[in-house]
Amino acid sequence: GAGVSQTPSNKVTEKGKYVELRCDPISGHTALYWYRQSLGQGPEFLIYFQGTGAADDSGLPNDRFFAVRPEGSVSTLKIQRTERGDSAVYLCASSFGDGELFFGEGSRLTVL
């Protein structure tokens, strides 16, 4: 389809492991966002890319979290030394400039 694609849809891992979550935005969208949605809460901003660079990473909770977008398209959110509190649904969205955000279905991360 032509929407935002996120993989994996579900990821179960053990505490302390490393995890990568992938986002494939809508073709041609210059802006890409990561949000995190914990149980019972609304999505919270993590990081924003305009092109290849992270224009704003102020929402990343700590230095265990990192995201890249090397070619200005696909983005990977990387979490090191996962903790149980990292369990959430990680949402990716893309937009053309500052237009409407289109969200993917999310990657549900469970840390045991």
Added chain:
Amino acid sequence: AQSVTQLDSQVPVFEEAPVELRCNYSSSVSVYLFWYVQYPNQGLQLLLKYLSGSTLVESINGFEAEFNKSQTSFHLRKPSVHISDTAEYFCAVRRVNDYKLSFGAGTTVTVRA
């Protein structure tokens, strides 16, 4: 910083009855306002938005929301709901000239026959 409060976490409603989902926000600067909907097993979708102009905005599936600046509210209404409106609804704000959305905690609407 801005914040969003959705006053109801769960709203059960019978089919063909009206529904209102309440949203209040706080911000020291001008904001844009949005309602997003998340149907079961789907991603967030934009339902409607207020950027400027008429304070009453409508969606294509019968929802409407009214921006009330004095009460800092953006309540969502539908006069007659369908089973297919069962979903989670999120109110969100974004400062003008910013890109970050701040979301409320969401309201789960369950429509029963």
